[in-house]
Amino acid sequence: MAKVLVIYHSQQFGDTKSLAKALAEGVRDAGVEAEIISTNERCITLDEFLAAGGVALGTPDYFSYLAGTIKTFFDDIYLWDKSGESVKGKPAALFFSHGGGGRVREPFEYLADKFFDHVGETVESRRPTGDEAKQKCRALGKELARKLK
Ligand SMILES: Cc1cc2nc3c(=O)[nH]c(=O)nc-3n(C[C@H](O)[C@H](O)[C@H](O)COP(=O)(O)O)c2cc1C
Numbered sequence: 001m002a003k004v005l006v007i008y009h010s011q012q013f014g015d016t017k018s019l020a021k022a023l024a025e026g027v028r029d030a031g032v033e034a035e036i037i038s039t040n041e042r043c044i045t046l047d048e049f050l051a052a053g054g055v056a057l058g059t060p061d062y063f064s065y066l067a068g069t070i071k072t073f074f075d076d077i078y079l080w081d082k083s084g085e086s087v088k089g090k091p092a093a094l095f096f097s098h099g100g101g102g103r104v105r106e107p108f109e110y111l112a113d114k115f116f117d118h119v120g121e122t123v124e125s126r127r128p129t130g131d132e133a134k135q136k137c138r139a140l141g142k143e144l145a146r147k148l149k
Contacts, residue, residue, distance in 0.1 A: 006024045024036050043076070057094050058097075059104065074115070
């Protein structure tokens with residue numbers, strides 16, 4: 001079965017990274033392969049995106065918006081779509097970390113809904129990341145994996 005890409009940006013404290021790891025654990029618990037990709041380290045290629053069965057996307061709230069590298073990922077999908085690639089409709093789970101504002105939810109879900117089949121409820125975590133948010137991410141990972149089966 002195709003794997004899940006867990007794609008995230010994390011830079012300040014590692015909050016979003018810990019959510020990404022919990023979500024990937026949930027995917028694996030459900031018997032599906034998960035690959036964690038930090039957008040601080042590299043971009044997602046078209047070929048690996050097309051091969052994925054689903055994605056999980058995580059960002060910190062930066063000025064009530066997505067981190068730049070995650071926005072770039074959405075820009076890439078838009079351009080792939082415009083060039084005729086079949087990129088729309090994959091199942092996707094969303095999660096984000098914030099410092100008390102959390103207004104990134106609206107633009108994040110708006111962009112995701114353009115390209116993905118949004119799975120479950122977006123997990124929101126006010127930093128510092130606690131066990132409850134990690135458990136929610138783990139459950140969301142399981143829900144996403146079940147969508148692939
Ligand atoms: C440049 C920058 C802008 C931020 N803007 C917001 C914001 O608008 N609202 C908010 O709630 N938190 C904001 N934060 C706080 C981060 O969202 C929060 O610390 C988050 O948990 C960091 O995640 P990370 O440790 O994965 O990088 C901002 C942090 C940075 C570095």
